[in-house]
Amino acid sequence: MKIGVIKFPGSNCDRDVYDVLKLVGAKPEYIWWNNKDLTDFDGIVIPGGFSYGDYLRAGSIASITPVIDGIKDLIKEEKPVLGICNGAQILGEIGLIPGVFITNENPKFNCEWVDLKINTTRTPFTKDFKKGKTIKIPVAHAEGRFYTEDVDLLKDQDQIVLQFKDKNPNGSIENITSVCDESGYVCAMMPHPERASDDLLGSKDGLKFFKGFI
Amino acid sequence: MTLTQYEKEYIQGILKRDMNLLEEGMLDVMFSEHCSYKSSRPILSLFPSEGENIILGPGDDAGLVSINDKYALAVGMESHNHPSAIEPYGGAGTGVGGILRDIISMGAMPIAILDSIRFGPLEDEKSRYLFEHVVKGISDYGNRVGIPTVGGELEFDESFKANPLVNVMCAGLVEKDKILRAIAPNVGDVFFLMGGTTGRDGIHGVTFASEELTEDSEEDRPAVQVADPFTKKKVLEASLEIFENINVSGCKDLGGGGLTCCISELADSSENGAIIYLNEIPLREEKMTPYEIMLSESQERMVFVLNKEDVKKAHAICEKHEISSSVIGEVKSGNNMIVLDDNTEIANLPTILLADPPSINRPMTPIKLKDKEINLKDPELKDSLLKMISSPNLSSKKWVYKQYDYEVQIRTAVKPGDDAAILKIDDEIAIALSADSNTIHTKLSPYDGGAGSVAESIRNVISCGAKPYAVVDCLNFGNPENPEILWQFQECIKGMSEVARSFNSPVISGNVSFYNETEGIKINPTPACGVIGVLELENIRTMEFKNENDKIVLIGKTYDEINGSEYHRTIHNLEEGLPPKIRVESEVSNGLALLNLISSDDKKAITAVHDCSAGGIAITLAEMALSSDLGFEIDSSKIITEGEMSLNNLLYSETHGRYILTVKSEELENVLNELDVPSSCIGEVKGNSFKVDSKEIIVISDLKNKYNNALEKYMP
Numbered sequence: 029m030k031i032g033v034i035k036f037p038g039s040n041c042d043r044d045v046y047d048v049l050k051l052v053g054a055k056p057e058y059i060w061w062n063n064k065d066l067t068d069f070d071g072i073v074i075p076g077g078f079s080y081g082d083y084l085r086a087g088s089i090a091s092i093t094p095v096i097d098g099i100k101d102l103i104k105e106e107k108p109v110l111g112i113c114n115g116a117q118i119l120g121e122i123g124l125i126p127g128v129f130i131t132n133e134n135p136k137f138n139c140e141w142v143d144l145k146i147n148t149t150r151t152p153f154t155k156d157f158k159k160g161k162t163i164k165i166p167v168a169h170a171e172g173r174f175y176t177e178d179v180d181l182l183k184d185q186d187q188i189v190l191q192f193k194d195k196n197p198n199g200s201i202e203n204i205t206s207v208c209d210e211s212g213y214v215c216a217m218m219p220h221p222e223r224a225s226d227d228l229l230g231s232k233d234g235l236k237f238f239k240g241f242i
Numbered sequence: 243m244t245l246t247q248y249e250k251e252y253i254q255g256i257l258k259r260d261m262n263l264l265e266e267g268m269l270d271v272m273f274s275e276h277c278s279y280k281s282s283r284p285i286l287s288l289f290p291s292e293g294e295n296i297i298l299g300p301g302d303d304a305g306l307v308s309i310n311d312k313y314a315l316a317v318g319m320e321s322h323n324h325p326s327a328i329e330p331y332g333g334a335g336t337g338v339g340g341i342l343r344d345i346i347s348m349g350a351m352p353i354a355i356l357d358s359i360r361f362g363p364l365e366d367e368k369s370r371y372l373f374e375h376v377v378k379g380i381s382d383y384g385n386r387v388g389i390p391t392v393g394g395e396l397e398f399d400e401s402f403k404a405n406p407l408v409n410v411m412c413a414g415l416v417e418k419d420k421i422l423r424a425i426a427p428n429v430g431d432v433f434f435l436m437g438g439t440t441g442r443d444g445i446h447g448v449t450f451a452s453e454e455l456t457e458d459s460e461e462d463r464p465a466v467q468v469a470d471p472f473t474k475k476k477v478l479e480a481s482l483e484i485f486e487n488i489n490v491s492g493c494k495d496l497g498g499g500g501l502t503c504c505i506s507e508l509a510d511s512s513e514n515g516a517i518i519y520l521n522e523i524p525l526r527e528e529k530m531t532p533y534e535i536m537l538s539e540s541q542e543r544m545v546f547v548l549n550k551e552d553v554k555k556a557h558a559i560c561e562k563h564e565i566s567s568s569v570i571g572e573v574k575s576g577n578n579m580i581v582l583d584d585n586t587e588i589a590n591l592p593t594i595l596l597a598d599p600p601s602i603n604r605p606m607t608p609i610k611l612k613d614k615e616i617n618l619k620d621p622e623l624k625d626s627l628l629k630m631i632s633s634p635n636l637s638s639k640k641w642v643y644k645q646y647d648y649e650v651q652i653r654t655a656v657k658p659g660d661d662a663a664i665l666k667i668d669d670e671i672a673i674a675l676s677a678d679s680n681t682i683h684t685k686l687s688p689y690d691g692g693a694g695s696v697a698e699s700i701r702n703v704i705s706c707g708a709k710p711y712a713v714v715d716c717l718n719f720g721n722p723e724n725p726e727i728l729w730q731f732q733e734c735i736k737g738m739s740e741v742a743r744s745f746n747s748p749v750i751s752g753n754v755s756f757y758n759e760t761e762g763i764k765i766n767p768t769p770a771c772g773v774i775g776v777l778e779l780e781n782i783r784t785m786e787f788k789n790e791n792d793k794i795v796l797i798g799k800t801y802d803e804i805n806g807s808e809y810h811r812t813i814h815n816l817e818e819g820l821p822p823k824i825r826v827e828s829e830v831s832n833g834l835a836l837l838n839l840i841s842s843d844d845k846k847a848i849t850a851v852h853d854c855s856a857g858g859i860a861i862t863l864a865e866m867a868l869s870s871d872l873g874f875e876i877d878s879s880k881i882i883t884e885g886e887m888s889l890n891n892l893l894y895s896e897t898h899g900r901y902i903l904t905v906k907s908e909e910l911e912n913v914l915n916e917l918d919v920p921s922s923c924i925g926e927v928k929g930n931s932f933k934v935d936s937k938e939i940i941v942i943s944d945l946k947n948k949y950n951n952a953l954e955k956y957m958p
Binding site for chain 2: 037038040041043044047048060077078080081082083134136137138139140166168220222223225226228229230
């Protein structure tokens, strides 16, 4: 499976995601932001970081680059697309997932390990989990507070993927920290599954998200 | 201008003519304390700098230490004190930026940042402002470039009120055959400048750093450079791509002293000359004078020394990453650095004059150290414990480190808050990094304080299971023109050297920051010591209690050494008397005994380790309990002591060379038998409270509440 890892100027989790994709047996390849034709790829990860320095608003400039057109074409073919952290913010900016990620309740950058609840297993990334299972993955962001005016719709359409379990570190509405589009193939998540890929580093719970591509 | 009359005459004697204004500016910067180390160089030579794992000692942008067959670690440490006092956000950010560039210049990928920061007490509004914005500056910069900030230290003391300290340590990973140096060995190669453009910011930044701060220093705000982490990230990515694809013959970043410093040092280290085409330098502002261009300290700039044939490829890489690049000069034979404006020669100076100014043997006067019998009324143990653990100097630093992305690059095995940070290198080994300094001890006895600061940082690394390999430092002192300050500096370095030498951990890189005085108020002298250790993954140990009934073992003798302690500062607001002595022999034998124990611990009998330092046995045990949810009970009569002392002195004494470990109860006898240094079982992990001599002092959860909310009480 050839999985594209998108690189914007300012991306900084691209190498980590690349390494973990390799670890689970996928064939990762970097894609520079000005590539439009992604037809060769079986799936895409938009990794975390600070694309274009996040100077205007997190993800806003990345959302209007040529590579986004390529991603939209893949989505039409129901290829899996995973946006992590800054990648999630970018998917929110484009409107490929419902809702947006805004500045944390306490606006400081916040890096910590959190417990998450798997709310749906219908996405490729959560299909190997049991619904309701608790997993441990770290977050690291200043603009990750999920907001939507239509929580009930998301519930009805089973689009809530992950929720904070005991502690909500950023003020997200209904503890939501990951959502998917209606198809379930496009998923945005603020926590970093690639950072939970080794027991030595704290947990291996993130590996299944990447195995979902295979 | 800070050139002295003697220096001006010295320069004239070599040039046999007067300097022009541009040349005077260039020399002024290069002769500044910050660039030339003119006061400190003769003393710094006391440091041991060579050893079996050392690839490169001091002199280049960073030191290099071998960590296995394949990799070396490039490590450096830098201060950004003066800029941070004036503009904390930008000053701290560019401090991180500067040390990152130093590491990249060695051909390495930065993998970890540690920061040692010091402020006035948090009751003071200005100190809170500085603290908040320094942390934000480090956070915004490190996070955006994608380098994890994994550790460091934090101190609040009256002496740092007007002169905060911001020291940043960075480690980078480089394959041994891809190491780069700051050299320009081939005549005909070009100087390829890339990254940020050159503007008017930071002109005379180093001169500003080489004077005392005054009330008027606020007006020097333009001497503080502007931080631009997004450009730095692009510079990093483009540099890595250039290293990968082009045979680079030398590399150096532009920091203090700007182009003048960078080009003259590159050429001088290869005994070559250099020519600079002023008109080829990409500028950010209009009508900049040659003086401004050659002295600008604009950030995020690097110079690569390249073969002419590779220039096109290098330009293409920079274009891809959307950063400017230009060939700004050439390596020439001869010994001079020449600056051309169009075709007019506007400066012509020997590179050696720029890069190697004469050192100064300034006078020194010993300070009389004051031993003193101090008799104080000790509060109840419970009261002192609560006050200590909720003091910002000993409480949890989570408010700080959760603002740092300490996970990016997925290597961080032991997270901030433990003795040292552990970063995984491959499936076999990891490195341990720690930064530490005891400023009260150093004030009261510079020799013991300097020695103790290195010892404590080494103990941190050993506690995590790692063998210390090398030391880096950032030496923050007052005005070296004061003979007592310079004596303090020399004594401190003698002490540091003794411990570093005894652990076979040479000092491979460092930074000196003098003039940390503001209108007569001197900082407590601060030798921030970074230590690099290496360990096998299976030897990683952490500080938190693991299992009920594990036995608690204390390694090392305890002396009645309470003067200069955290206990005195926090409880009695006192920094007097002689601090704990360094006893190098037992320091080394205790440390090595523990390392041997861990490396042969096939049964995993050692379940937790924590070094004993600020706050003594009481705080060490409290921290081990607080990072778990388990309590403990000790019998104070089991502590091996030298002489009689009160219970508070026994539990808060800061005698060096001690470690506390927990051991599986069934292995206790074997472990004690194996330890051939003074050690005893003093208690066990048990229940949920802090218990001494069968008396419950306090429940751990009550202590935790204080510990976890101390900084938060002051900071939003």
